Amino acid sequence: MGVTFSSIWARLFMRKETKVLILGLDNAGKSTILYRITMGTVVPSLSPTVGSNHEIHDYKGVRFGLIDIGGQTALRSSWGQYFIGTEAIILVIDSSDVNRLGLAKTELQRLIRDESLQTSLLLVLANKQDLPLSQGRLTPAQVSDALNLTDLREREWQIMGCSALTGEGLMEGMDWLVGKLISR
Template sequence: MITDFYKCSEHKVIIVGLDNAGKTTILYQFLAKEAVHTSPTVGSNVEEISVRKTRFLVWDIGGQESLRASWNSYYCDTEIVILVVDSTDRERLTLTREELHRMLAHEDLQSAAVLVLANKQDMKDSMTVAEISQCLTLSSITGHSWHIQACCALTGEGLSASLDRMKSHVLAG
């Protein structure tokens, strides 16, 4: 019984998205509440983030094309998938959609919730949450709970709401 309590107290989250979407900046904004200088992630970064006594083990996985094939090795026991989208990268949004739907078809993610972070909302030419939602065909996702949140990794805007949503999901689950 005690083992079950400790097992449930930490929740696995993966942060995925194409290269240059802002995944690592978001991870460290969650952790340190400040923007940090990052370089392209080769492999992954992992950090523990606590939100009012709920602990998340967050894996930030590199998004370069050569690394995407290995994403599935991180899926086991994942409760929440955070997909970070560069809201200014219109050309690659179709690729993002393909990667998202491929991920969600994987058996290890059948019960995972999806949180889409529409990053770089501070940029003049960024797409709206509605545009991104439509391009990603989020309304067609019926086997997973999902939410899309506008954010800015550099300022942290929208990220505390994301953490609250993650906490609500694991407490409801």
């Protein structure tokens, strides 16, 4: 009887934390997205992340351990120390930074080749969709093409347009993650 009660108690109240890395180049909006998801608001005057930010967020029955890691050139080489046990990657792309899409693609290729991330889900957030197209912002479909996402046949992935500032598209991305994680 005690074992049965313990098992039911554990399933109801003890949730395993799902490790999710929020990665991308510097100034893509990773920290703003982290705090928009976890706090529902934009944190004013965020400075570039040196190291990482870690927040726990319960969403639709899943306990997320969200880790936002700095995207400056010097920090990207340290991303690998966070890879083990990662169930999902949120790759944040600055849709208005067309000149660095090639670099973002190179980093994506490095991520998908890493053995520790072979089974990790991939959610690509094409951020800054609140900017006008006239300012050179790309649509999510254009970002997908630039990153060759359709070539990723061995991985579950999704791309969503979003705005870290308004929150548009973020919860739809989280819904996709929850659906995939629950179905596993």
